[in-house]
Amino acid sequence: MNRLFCLLIALLILSCQNHDKYVSSYNETNIEWNKSEKIKVLNFGTFHFGYTPDKNKTEFDENNQNNQKQAHEIAQLLSEFKPTVIIVETVPSYNLELQEIFKQYKTNPTMEFNNINEIQLIAFEVGRLSESKRIYGIDHQLGYNYMIGDEIKNNDIDSVTYNYFKSSAETYNQIENMSLKNALTLMNTNDYLNWNINVNADILTYVGKNNGHQGADEASEFYKRNLRMFSNLNRIPLSEDDRVFILMGAGHTAFFRDFISRSPKYEGVPVEHYLK
Numbered sequence: 001m002n003r004l005f006c007l008l009i010a011l012l013i014l015s016c017q018n019h020d021k022y023v024s025s026y027n028e029t030n031i032e033w034n035k036s037e038k039i040k041v042l043n044f045g046t047f048h049f050g051y052t053p054d055k056n057k058t059e060f061d062e063n064n065q066n067n068q069k070q071a072h073e074i075a076q077l078l079s080e081f082k083p084t085v086i087i088v089e090t091v092p093s094y095n096l097e098l099q100e101i102f103k104q105y106k107t108n109p110t111m112e113f114n115n116i117n118e119i120q121l122i123a124f125e126v127g128r129l130s131e132s133k134r135i136y137g138i139d140h141q142l143g144y145n146y147m148i149g150d151e152i153k154n155n156d157i158d159s160v161t162y163n164y165f166k167s168s169a170e171t172y173n174q175i176e177n178m179s180l181k182n183a184l185t186l187m188n189t190n191d192y193l194n195w196n197i198n199v200n201a202d203i204l205t206y207v208g209k210n211n212g213h214q215g216a217d218e219a220s221e222f223y224k225r226n227l228r229m230f231s232n233l234n235r236i237p238l239s240e241d242d243r244v245f246i247l248m249g250a251g252h253t254a255f256f257r258d259f260i261s262r263s264p265k266y267e268g269v270p271v272e273h274y275l276k
Contacts, residue, residue: 037240038267041260042081042274044246045187045196045253047175049118060176062116070180071118075125077274083245085238086127088119089252090137092232102127102135123247132245138232139248142225146200148218149207157215158206165203168195181275188271193254200251226255234265 049062049071061067090098105111105124113120127135145151149162175183186192201222207215229252238244244266246256260268 038263039238039240039242039244039265040081040269041244041246041266042078042083042269042271043253043256043260044078044122044184044248044271045193045250046118046122046184046247047187048249049116049121060180062118062121067180068116068121071121072125074181074184074275075122076129077276078122078245079126079129080274081126081243081245081269082130083126083132083243084130084134085236085242085244086123086132086135087233087236087244087246087248088123088135088137089139089248090119091139091141092137092235094137095135098137099135118247123245126245126247130245136236138229138236140225140228140232142221142228144221144225145218149204149215152207152209152214154209155207156210157208162203162206165199165206169199185272185275187250188253188275190257193250193257196251196254222251223255226252226259230256230259 047060049060086102088098102124105120106128109125109128123135126132149155149166155162175186178186187196201219204215204219229248233246233256246253248256257268260266
């Protein structure tokens with residue numbers, strides 16, 4: 001009996017020693033990650049200046065000269081980040097054409113576009129002012145039924161919370177009464193980004209019929225789209241010397257904020273450092 005007891009004690013001590021070695025090794029790895037030079041990322045959210053199929057839209061005349069002037073003033077502020085790489089919300093298959101148009105814009109910033117939007121007014125201008133040489137699109141198109149919550153009659157999960165989120169859309173519409181700078185400043189706050197994830201995806205987890213998960217299943221498509229977009233970003237060759245400016249709809253910006261905050265590769269730079 002005494003021998004068995006001694007054997008158990010010996011095994012327990014050995015186990016603790018191995019655990020301490022594992023924890024020590026893990027902590028050393030983490031310290032190494034934290035000290036390593038991460039790629040700086042300015043992750044900037046906006047509403048779409050031109051046509052968008054998005055559920056929430058903002059009235060904005062992208063052809064108005066004053067609006068274009070405001071957009072360029074914002075680009076001037078953001079260009080202080082000095083990005084070497086520009087990322088926008090277009091599909092990767094368009095990259096060669098995108099890069100050619102960007103190259104033309106840098107030599108002729110007064111060139112005309114058939115359908116002008118935030119990419120030309122902000123991303124191109126940021127790239128021109130900071131002399132960025134590379135631009136990529138990382139969008140991934142995926143069918144997503146924003147309206148499934150309204151289509152399901154007699155919601156069996158939680159209509160009260162669902163309707164609360166729906167009514168909060170009035171908050172979104174308030175930005176139409178702000179200057180462009182104030183609107184985009186608000187849209188890049190953590191509270192607004194969290195709200196954007198709620199109204200674009202999480203709201204649907206409160207909707208379902210019988211024992212089904214119709215709303216949650218639809219919301220998962222939006223999560224999937226953003227994960228695939230982040231995967232597209234990770235395909236782009238980048239070095240520690242690169243500085244990356246990302247311009248997308250704020251719903252995507254919100255997801256990327258979370259992805260970047262957990263990444264050992266990237267370090268998010270606060271937008272408020274530049275929109276002063």
